[in-house]
Amino acid sequence: MNTTTKVVLIAFAAGALGVVASLLTTGPGPLWRTEVGQRALNSAAQATAPAPPAGIEVARRGDVIPTFALHSLDRSQVELPAAFKGRPVLVNVWASWCGPCITEMPALQSFAKAEGDNGVQVVGIALDDIDAVRAFIERTGVTYPILVDAPGPADAGVRLGNPKGVLPYSALVSADGRLLKQRIGPFEEGEIAGWAKD
Helix, strand or coil, X not given: CXXXXXXXXXXXXXXHHHHHHHHCCCCCCCCCCCHHHHHXXXXXXXXXXXXXXXXXXXXXXXXXXXXXXXXXXXXXXXXXXXXXXXXCEEEEEECCCCHHHHHHHHHHHHHHHHHCCCCCEEEEEEECCHHHHHHHHHHHCCCCCEEEECCCCCCHHHHCCCCXXXXXXXXXECCCCEEEEEEECCCCCCCHHHHHHC
């Protein structure tokens, strides 16, 4: 092997190691923030997740999400996806004890406000105690709809395609109830509009 070939191979190996290192960092690297990275991350989560409990349907990209009911903060029952049919919905699964979830909420609130009554509807699903969620919402001033579910192997996040229960988790659902996109991990300021529109 000549010197030029060795240099090219070493450069290629270094580049490949750099890509792997960016994927394995503690925070979401730039590749995880892309649609390709998110699909890979979700596929890996699906492959290593335990099977859902019997009778629990898990959403798959492109399919209509399974129907399930949750409670709003006033304890009334809300059925998904029917309650928000007719416009796209960004569903964000979070908890009041999840730091990254809390960090992204101002960006979600800004996006919801910018979309108004005719754009993408933001809906939060808290995997938490309803009283803790109410107190949290009163302190933060979040105005988009918040629903509540108990965390576990059959919670709303699992049903929306997040079998490992990673928080925060977001799903983009079409106006006719189909799962279009999934996002594992928090959004950064300014990212949501591009993600929801692509």
